[in-house]
Amino acid sequence: MELPVGYRFKPFEDELVKYYLLARVTGNPMPWNPIIECDLYDVKTPGEIFDEASNQKVWYCFTRLKKRGKRVFRRAGGGTWHGQSSAFKILDRDNNFQVIGEKKTFTFDMKNEVKKCNKWIMHEFSLVGEYEGCDLVLCKIKKEALKDDGSVSQTCWQEQEANTNNNNQVEEALQNMEAFLMNDNEEAMQRDGRLLTNGNEEAMQRDGRLLMNEYLRLITDGGIRTNDGVDKASDNNADAVQYNSGFSQ
Template sequence: MSNISMVEAKLPPGFRFHPKDDELVCDYLMGKVVVADPQDSPQLMMIEVDLNKCEPWDIPEIACVGGKEWYFYSQRDRKYATGLRTNRATASGYWKATGKDRPIYRKAALVGMRKTLVFYQGRAPKGRKTDWVMHEFRIEGPLGPPKITSLKVSY
């Protein structure tokens, strides 16, 4: 049984998963980062995906819960062992950040940031832009930045 089938089999008929940005950060990402017991974490809807070993067109098969948006967790991979830069390369391309990071608030308090990335096929700087867009969510404040990010990909 695929990851999709296992998740969807546990959902009530007609269920739609469409969380707001603050819910992704506070209820899902913080829940994954700070919960001591994995059974208490709200992980039913989101699985872990290694973005460095997965192309965007493979994501729907492994992380889809229906629709054209896919939600999942991913460990941030460092480009250099001693550096802070994130490695966003795959075998066939790379995710490139676009625009500025957007703040996410809950009850007027900054809880996270959202970064928008676009997938380019090939290698920088001559990569070809695709229609794949990803929003990366990270915790800000005393609990962030974590090693795990919450991601939403759409096509």
């Protein structure tokens, strides 16, 4: 399947790890896939593997690392892939910026090469977590034309600075988000606490007034009944006494 004119295969780094490398390792289907399978650590140089004469300047490939214990051998053809930076974390933008992979940068140096017109730079993506240590990696390889005053180390240093700044920005954004959520939760808890306290106080006052009113009503009703009973009993007793007295006389 060919991409329409004007379109380019240029996924983000977390997309390369999620939708291509992880899918390739687990055997799941991948989206439209221009990534080739090749052995970068064989007898061929990058210029022999990729079409250096074409206008294309970026290639993607799956390759397997050649390990002996924890050591990785990176010789290829008459040269070697040399590491230029420590691993950078690849964060999943769609899943709370969880770490899903790592990226390392390498340059290819030919033995006994005097004049360098082009330089091959490779970004190697690997998985972490459950599939950490898997020998299958995804590589993004590009050809850089070097100027007279330029250098590969300068190019890699600039990329490393860009990656560091990007990671710092992501970490700062995460810290700001956590601080915002914590403050928001605290404010919500305080607000809810005030509502509950005010609600309880109002309810207690309301219930207290109701109880007091009921108590007063009972006292009043009791007093009325008591007074009526006493008065009526007194009147009845007086009448009875007068009646009995008159009868006896």
